[in-house]
Amino acid sequence: MEHLSVLKKDVQKYLNLKGGEIVVDATLGLGGHAEDILKSIGKSGRLIAFEQDERNLDEAKKRLEDYKKQIDYIHDNFRHLKSRITGRRKSVSTKEAQIDAILFDLGLSSPHVDDASRGFSFSKEGPLDMRFDPHGELTAEIVVNTYSEEELTKIFFEYGEEKMSRKAAREICSRRNDKKFSTTTEFGEFLETILPRKRSGRASKTHPATKIFQALRIEVNDELNVLKETLEQSAEILKVGGRVVIISYHSLEDRIVKKFFKSLEKPPATEEQSLYQTHGDPIVKKLTKKPVIPTDQEIEENPRSRSAKLRAYEKLREI
Numbered sequence: 001m002e003h004l005s006v007l008k009k010d011v012q013k014y015l016n017l018k019g020g021e022i023v024v025d026a027t028l029g030l031g032g033h034a035e036d037i038l039k040s041i042g043k044s045g046r047l048i049a050f051e052q053d054e055r056n057l058d059e060a061k062k063r064l065e066d067y068k069k070q071i072d073y074i075h076d077n078f079r080h081l082k083s084r085i086t087g088r089r090k091s092v093s094t095k096e097a098q099i100d101a102i103l104f105d106l107g108l109s110s111p112h113v114d115d116a117s118r119g120f121s122f123s124k125e126g127p128l129d130m131r132f133d134p135h136g137e138l139t140a141e142i143v144v145n146t147y148s149e150e151e152l153t154k155i156f157f158e159y160g161e162e163k164m165s166r167k168a169a170r171e172i173c174s175r176r177n178d179k180k181f182s183t184t185t186e187f188g189e190f191l192e193t194i195l196p197r198k199r200s201g202r203a204s205k206t207h208p209a210t211k212i213f214q215a216l217r218i219e220v221n222d223e224l225n226v227l228k229e230t231l232e233q234s235a236e237i238l239k240v241g242g243r244v245v246i247i248s249y250h251s252l253e254d255r256i257v258k259k260f261f262k263s264l265e266k267p268p269a270t271e272e273q274s275l276y277q278t279h280g281d282p283i284v285k286k287l288t289k290k291p292v293i294p295t296d297q298e299i300e301e302n303p304r305s306r307s308a309k310l311r312a313y314e315k316l317r318e319i
């Protein structure tokens with residue numbers, strides 16, 4: 001299994017690690033960024049690594065075998081970031097949590113897309129699944145075959161920004177009355193027949209099913225709510241001077257990241273309007289003026305990096 005880590009140099013630059021630091025990799029994947037982190041923090045450093053996909057976790061463990069004494073592996077959704085960390089360090093209150101840096105490299109890893117049986121790709125025949133955690137209860141098949149027309153319209157519009165969400169939902173509901181959808185290719189081909197390839201008068205390069213597949217994946221894994229909740233937790237467990245680096249792969253995630261940290265860069269003056277104790281003083285400082293994006297060369301070598309946007313922040317004061 002292989003996954004080319006995205007924006008490797010920039011991740012290390014903005015994590016700005018020193019020997020002995022305690023770092024959270026919230027999205028371990030196959031451990032590419034984690035390996036760089038471990039090199040930077042040295043033998044006295046510690047890595048707390050979250051990964052909800054068991055297979056990726058096992059692969060990362062093999063890759064990071066030489067560093068195993070320095071790593072706490074947490075097979076869990078990063079939405080439990082704060083409780084899993086403060087639970088492990090019982091003597092540490094949230095205010096005193098000693099996390100020096102946190103990395104989020106959101107979304108899918110290459111094995112998710114390459115392995116047809118995970119059901120993420122409309123170009124490879126597999127079950128309509130799309131769960132990051134194969135033990136999760138909700139699958140894309142359940143969403144497609146049981147959600148109401150209204151619910152489907154809403155998720156296609158909100159999570160896929162699909163302009164033809166209503167038409168897609170209506171056609172899906174009418175077709176599933178005759179025969180339920182069960183495979184990715186069958187569903188993708190159906191979408192191709194009902195959605196135009198031409199958008200705004202021009203032939204689009206993206207497959208007509210792209211946005212709807214994105215919407216289903218977000219719904220199945222509750223990705224946007226998980227991200228919102230976890231960003232708050234990350235601001236709480238980071239120590240003053242600590243850094244958080246986030247790589248997102250679509251505009252919905254990037255918007256959530258930008259909006260959340262903006263509220264900490266310029267918190268409102270009163271506590272009623274704010275999540276945290278506030279006097280209007282900034283809680284974080286932005287380290288990346290603009291989001292950092294891959295170079296043309298990186299995109300050529302790793303086309304999956306093309307939509308990546310990296311933002312980084314430093315915590316300035318206790319909250």
Ligand SMILES: C[S@@+](CC[C@H](N)C(=O)[O-])C[C@H]1O[C@@H](n2cnc3c(N)ncnc32)[C@H](O)[C@@H]1O
Nearest residue numbers: 005027029030031032033051052053077078105
């Ligand atoms: C883009 S990959 C990370 C790749 C990794 N940085 C590397 O260099 O190999 C994202 C990983 O995060 C995991 N993931 C996504 N959402 C998660 C969540 N809410 N909790 C825990 N892991 C998550 C996915 O299963 C996937 O393995």
